[in-house]
Amino acid sequence: MNVFSDLVERLRTLLHRDREDRELDEELRFHVEMDAAQYRRAGASDTDAHRSSILALGGVERVKEEVRDARGTRLLADCLSDFSYAVRALRRNPGFAAVGILTLAVGIGGTTAVFSAVDAVLLKPLPYQEPGQLVRLYESYGKHFPEDGRGFVTPVYFLEYRSRVSSFAATAAILTYNESGADIGSGADVQRIRLLAVSADYFDVIRVHPATGRAFNRDEETGAHVVILSHALWQRQFRGDPAVIGRALTMSGVPHTVAGVMPDGFTDPIAGVVDAWVPADLTPGKDPGETSDHYISVVARLRPQIPIVRAQAELDVLDAMLTKQYSVTAGAKRSRLFPLKEDIVGGSSRALEIMLGAVVLVLVLVCVNMASLLLVRGTERAREFALRSALGAERRRLVRQMLIESLTLAIAGDVAGLIVARVAMSAIVTLGSGSIPRLATLTLNPRLLLFSLAIASLSAIAFGLSPALRAARTEPSDVLRENSRSATGGVAQLRLRDWLVVSQVALAFVLLVGAGLLIASFERLRSIDLGVKPGEAFVFEIHLPTARYDSTKRAQFFETFATQLATLGGVRATGAVSRLPATGAYHQWWVTALSGPLANTKDSGNDAEQRIVSGNYFMAAGIPLLEGRLFDAYDDASAPDRVLVSKSFAKRFFPGVPAVGQRLHTGDDRRPASEVIGVVGDVAIDAEGKPDIYVYHAHAQYAADRNWALTQLVRVNGSIDRAESDARRVLRALDPELVMFKPMTLADAIGRGEAQRVFTLRLLVSFALVALAVAALGLFGVLSYGVRLRAREFGIRMALGAEAGAIQWMVLRRGIAVAAMGTALGLVGTLALSRMMATMVFHVSPLDPVVLIEATVFMMVVAGIASYLPARRATIVDVREALQ
């Protein structure tokens, strides 16, 4: 038998059902007439002949039924009519349909979007071959860095690792300490591109090689002027010319030979989007501080079958040898390996885990809501089912119809859920870009989609079916009898629905507390004094090409630029700094006090953050001068080395004595001693306000140290936009080939660390609100239903003279009791989850009483509103109608 032709035949029959039925009629009519004619020929009367032939056939209708069964389309046809009945039933009750579909949409959409984000960031492997073999290597020192610190590596040690660690198949150095770039093009077309300096083995480590041309070789690890282009830059700058290899690309005034082009879609594991790669300069002896300057990121690939612990053991042995060999003074050196993915994802995993928890709560809430919604509806329809059952409808048929109704609802909800998922995903990408790594790889994961579709649909079907099963069990006569309680499900069933609502309120309460804690944390964070005034200021970077600007010109340029900007109307102060406050640790040097009470004691030294400033930086940033003076035009390369220190630094290094006039030493031994000329206010090291100690150097005295990419800071009086375009004009007049890079407000620039927190906050708050809405709908639904059930009772009470207020209170009381019960349960849940929340909050206890009280009040107010509406309905029952 041909299964396919069978199916086609069935479908064809189904589609032409009416015609098939007509033809069957005609065929049977023909049969009966032929048969009757035969009986007549045998001598029977017309009536007898007709009756006999019908008898022989066994009844026309019975044959028709049997033929319909034989067609094999019966089930399909019945399902179709059930489906259209279901659609009609849903349209008759649009409120129920809307709430059901909305609930499913939120459950499916939210779950899928957040699951996909978690999948993209945490679960999906890195897009490189054998990603499990990739590790990141960090260094830490007994004294300088905490034991579990993740410090950068010095050039010398990198070379040692590369040649001596046999567990590594390949070892690469990546220079990510400073974000480096270059200007290409000229005039109005000048643009800044992102450069990444890497060692020759980099491409072997990640196992992605240039699609055209070649990788770097070790001879080029001298900062050779060769470049590998990204696919995008190749398209943009060379229009995808395949003959690009060997041609020159001038970057910041220096011609570089193009060695290769990376494949399309390649992104760097650590730096992300990069326009071009250049060889790192690892020449031994090039960097005088090569055993003490930590600025290299090391990524390595383990040999196959070598577990990370074995590589770590090998490194531990090597560390002991290297500590002796280089007589490391900073304490015992320790190198540590981390799987690369864990290292990249790092801190954002906690935020995503919280999100996942929230989404699971919402999904449970959605299922519970579907359950109570369908239970209510099922009870409402018990009468209808009883009636149909009494009229002879088969139990199987009723169950199937209920199943199809639930399925129809589930499918509508699924479609809406897909739409919500799409919208939510693009919202997540927008919210989280820049603060959550790997989020750009977010795609709608079909497996996850199927999972949430299945969960939500199954809950709809399971709970939709139970009323039908119950209806099939109950005696129709019981239900149909006026006054009967069995139609309304009785007390036990009401209790079940109450408990469902209690659990909804509890779940919503937990989310509400979570959101409240994050909001409180965020407010504390916002109100923290970072030591700078973020308002009314903007920042941007200027990169001076070394080819055209030597150290003198660089010093001159920044001072001139600051002076010219300051003369503009609307600009109050302008200056520049090597790294903005509250944006993380950056440039740490060992500092020793040469004078004061600690000089020549074991406490004379400490690590301190170093910053290079130019122009009127302190006034522009809003950092007050507390003692002494600021840098002036005379503090240049020809003057003795002078520094400013922060208040906490002064307290740490020169306790009990005035800091101004004291002497200290920063950096390695070749640097001269410096004189402290002033003390300025403290600034925080990160957005959470963690304090640190700072030493400030004048750029005019430090321009020769390296080509500092200073961040310009302009404090304005009024419009930031106007000042920005003015600054752009001044810059163009000074040098038309310079780019005003990454302009943004100071608040945005130093708020970067908060981005992840804002992301979590917004998502969790939306989830909490959704949960609250779902719980309120649940409460509202159950109470309204209760009111409808008791309409008669209320009518009688009112007829007997009960006050409207008393009846309202009866309904309200029940709603509030359910909500209070849920809140109490939610409090227990909050206690249980407080450990998890503790890692997310900032300066707030996970059981903060204010947050808990606010959440409780909020919950009860919402519950009050959700209960009041049905309570009002209870008193506008028409007495006469209710009693009829």
Next chain:
Amino acid sequence: MTDDRVELLQGTLEMLALKVLALEPMHGWGIAQRIQAMSKEVFVVPQGSLYPALIRMKRRGWVKTAWRITENNRRARYYELTAAGHRRLEAERSTWQRASSAVNWIMNATLAVGGKT
């Protein structure tokens, strides 16, 4: 009508209808008449079961249908055997022959055949 008629053997209606149609295309009533006539009026064709059986045969691709005009100038649905129907008939025929001779062997057997008393 006489009382020595018997019901069709279980499951043979389709095979018999196939055989009738193998001779020439025929409408439902005609098939019933032919079976009756060809069985020398021994079999009573359960007419109510005939039409569902024809539909099932059509679904399986053994017969196809067409509306034609009868000798008496009436419109009737004719069933016609397809190639698959012919193959099916041959298969049914050989199964039937094996089964019927097996039944005959049993019915004609005597105790002497290997039996123990």
